[in-house]
Amino acid sequence: MTPATGTPAATGTPGPARPPGPGTAAATAPVRTALRGGGLLVLAGVLLLLVVLSTWIGAKDTGIGQVWSALWTDDGSYTTDVVRELRLPRTLVGLMTGAALGVAGAVMQAVTRNPLADPGLLGVNAGASVAVVFGIGVIQLTGFLSLVWLSFAGAAVTTVLVYLLGASGRAGPTPVRLALAGAAVSASLSGVIAGLTVFDSATYEYLRFWMVGSLAGRDAGLAAQLLPFTLAGLLLALLLARPLNALALGDDLGRALGTRTARTRLAAVVTVTVLCGAATAAAGPIGFVGLVIPLVARWLTGPDLRWVLPYSMLLAPALVLLADVIGRVAVPGDELEVGAVTAVIGAPVFIAMVCRRKEASL
């Protein structure tokens, strides 16, 4: 593993786009922008297709026409109920958690200048898990929505702790300190989780299903509560694209370009917490998406976050929805959780990409 020395070249993190040759600048820049924009349109089309598939396909056989009419008119039939009460909210939650995880991952990798940083690295997953275990095993909470809020709170508190620990140094929250602080807090919280669950079968019974990450049974109420957090987080992330691009050049150069490093990092941490915390609270810790999608997005677009973020925002929900649809039909009579499918369909593609690329361009 390359030491995170902070130079973009050594860590393979988003650096500035390679400056084109002097004579070609005017000719190629619009072409590249058009290509990237076109790619974005294609991805949006793919995502739309997956949204359609996700409301169409499932255990109950429905014609596409039935689905269409069910969306607009409530005729009280069973099909309408399935589409309106189950599939549509589930698709919306999938869209939001996917986009949130993908964008949170891209921000996380930019702010830690580490291409291997995972949005859960700030302790979000561990904090949310501890809260769930505490809620079920100790204070015996039962309502699904109250557990969602509790785990969101757990994720937020943990991130604050990680941030304070990471920022306690004289140099402030450097990328490496943030990563190590996250690892330290996550490790001890995992120990606490294990301690609370090894002898408590009832709590473990809940935890083992929660840990996979699933969209099943997520209703319209949850989707509505998730919406403001996701929208706010996505907006904040897009606003951070420019300052984070500057920070990618290193702290000194970034400061020289007018970025306030400490404030940008704090804003980025808040963004990741809101996005990843809400997504994890709603669907459980879905791994892989937040780690790998931003990497793939960067391979497709180059290091400019103003492109990486929108690409991640479309690619990640596409993977989540695809995994969810596949999970519904892959094993007859059983429904695979989305978290159990994402890595299984995503990792082979990712590994093939890693094998084909040159070592230097990873």
Next chain:
Amino acid sequence: MTTTAPARPPSAPGGGTGTGRRTAVPVRFWSGRVSFRLHRRTALVSAAALLLCAALLLASLCVGAYPVPLPAVADALFYGTGDRLAVHFVNQERLPQALLAILVGAALGVSGAIFQSISRNALASPDVIGFNSGAATGAILVLVTVGSAASTVAAGAIAGGLLTALVVSALASRGGLHGIRLVLIGLGVTAMLGSVNSYLLTRSDLNDAQNAHVWLVGTLAGRGWSSVNTMALALLVLLPLALLLGRRLRMLELGDELASGLGLEVNRARLALTVLGIGLCGVAVASAGPIPFVALAAPQVAVMVSRSPGVSVAASAAMGAVLLSAAHLASGQFFAALAALDAQIGWIDVVSESRRNNLLPVGVTTGVLGGVYLAWVLFRRRGTGSA
């Protein structure tokens, strides 16, 4: 662990700490045919760690839910006389488990030292090549299909871990067994196996899943003399090999170019050490499950305490043994304390459920202690700017 961290800075050769006194002395046997350099403080620290291990071993024979005073322990150990319950606890449960803690800790410490040196990353562990997640898959498969006998689970874990390590290294082996490609492929394979594991855990009977969960946390509970014997045999072969290769480890830490400049066949050394590291980690995981953090912490604590210029295999082994013995002792004590608390105020209903198995899995203790330790190191170094 998916973070990168600064490699341990390569320090001055010869172990000079600038005090003027020689900190390393050459030791020769058979008129110089066998020789090595002995870093004085490292040797001292290793010896002290071994003494500490012995003390911890004695302590863990005495304390527990059924306390046995020291004279009675001696009677039970040497003559097999005294209170029958005490004889059973000391000879059949506490002694083998305490010995296993020492052996497993030593194996994890050395394997951590190996992986941290060959990857030149302080946070590296056998996880990097997916060994632990593969071992977990193998163990869970065996647990839910065959049963929970310790030896079959161990076989499943070893098979799964080795297979995964092999696949990852084969996929990454273009251009040498190192670099970001190995890490990324390990990451992908680990994510896939993680999904498979959670799928298996959710689709199996709760009892099996709970057994698998305890195994995944890492525990010494219920281990007896057969595990100790296997572990001791494996270490008897692997530990001397690791000690012999220790010098190459230090050369690899200097970086590939410098190491090959010193006459080391870098790729061959790395391959041999990787195999050795996987073997050590494999036997440890097979006998006690994937205990977290010892492999990560032991080499670093050893370096910090002995102020040695690089990792030392012997000191890492001794430190790993101390760490796991201490965690093992704390685990036993924790439950006794909780039982006392429970008797007084009737707190959480965990104690009664776990009567059958009155040992907190040692992996819980190492995880919590490990995280707190890492946080403390981070906090202590807050003045230096970098990590």
